Amino acid sequence: AWSKKAIAEAKKYGEVIVAASSKDKNYSYIPDCSDLDIPDDADYVYICENETIHGVTWQQLPNTKGHILVSDQSSMFLSQPCNVSDYGMIYAGVQKNVGPAGMVIAIIREDLIREDLDPKMPIYMRYDTHAKNDSMYNTPNCWAIYCCGKVFKYLKSIGGLEVMHQRNIEKAKVIYDFLDSSKMFHGTVEPEFRSLMNIPFVTDSAELDAEVVAATKAAGYDNLKGHKSVGGLRASVYNAMPIEGAQALVEFLKKFEAEHTK
Numbered sequence: 001a002w003s004k005k006a007i008a009e010a011k012k013y014g015e016v017i018v019a020a021s022s023k024d025k026n027y028s029y030i031p032d033c034s035d036l037d038i039p040d041d042a043d044y045v046y047i048c049e050n051e052t053i054h055g056v057t058w059q060q061l062p063n064t065k066g067h068i069l070v071s072d073q074s075s076m077f078l079s080q081p082c083n084v085s086d087y088g089m090i091y092a093g094v095q096k097n098v099g100p101a102g103m104v105i106a107i108i109r110e111d112l113i114r115e116d117l118d119p120k121m122p123i124y125m126r127y128d129t130h131a132k133n134d135s136m137y138n139t140p141n142c143w144a145i146y147c148c149g150k151v152f153k154y155l156k157s158i159g160g161l162e163v164m165h166q167r168n169i170e171k172a173k174v175i176y177d178f179l180d181s182s183k184m185f186h187g188t189v190e191p192e193f194r195s196l197m198n199i200p201f202v203t204d205s206a207e208l209d210a211e212v213v214a215a216t217k218a219a220g221y222d223n224l225k226g227h228k229s230v231g232g233l234r235a236s237v238y239n240a241m242p243i244e245g246a247q248a249l250v251e252f253l254k255k256f257e258a259e260h261t262k
């Protein structure tokens with residue numbers, strides 16, 4: 001879904017070639033991107049590294065054949081270690097794992113901060129504007145920056161992204177293990193590409209899905225309704241969700257299943 005939006009936006013500025021897609025199976029996997037047909041004159045290769053709505057994540061970055069890799073990491077940023085030098089640019093809205101909504105963090109390779117841009121490009125939309133002004137060209141979102149700083153310090157204090165990653169693996173496993181053992185609930189993503197952050201699942205009927213959503217909501221588990229383009233349910237377990245939250249949800253779903261299975 002986010003790539004679809006990125007494609008529509010990029011088309012306003014240039015030619016877009018969709019080098020790989022998993023549309024054939026409702027975006028439930030990541031296609032093999034080891035030998036893509038990428039035109040020599042492509043400016044960059046874009047990926048959405050964790051697809052928030054469908055719950056798929058890249059385990060291995062695509063072979064860009066020497067082209068710049070641009071990644072939307074919004075829904076996985078700081079959830080695991082990342083080798084920043086593999087990318088030309090990473091961007092992420094901070095609202096999932098880092099701080100309050102209303103700010104994006106962009107990490108861009110210095111040589112990509114270009115000055116030879118169309119003069120009609122708004123000053124604010126130029127990366128060189130932000131780079132030259134230490135991200136303070138305008139009055140920045142101080143509150144979000146302050147909160148992000150707190151989160152960065154917290155991540156360091158627990159031992160960094162390796163530790164966070166381990167926690168996220170253990171937490172997601174609680175839910176995936178349940179889904180794999182349940183007769184009522186099924187994960188919708190091929191196991192190899194399952195996201196650690198967004199876990200979509202379904203029952204065998206839309207009516208039962210709706211019943212589960214209502215029951216979870218009544219029990220105090222909010223936001224489990226899957227995105228409207230996918231249906232079913234989705235548990236988003238970002239960094240801030242403790243493993244106890246995943247365990248409590250699984251206990252609830254187990255009980256629901258037992259009560260609704262004759």
Ligand SMILES: Cc1ncc(COP(=O)(O)O)c(C=O)c1O
Pocket residue numbers: 002048050051052053072073074075093095102
């Ligand atoms: C992967 C991804 N990219 C982009 C966005 C859009 O973020 P924003 O609403 O901050 O523009 C989202 C929001 O959920 C997202 O998950």
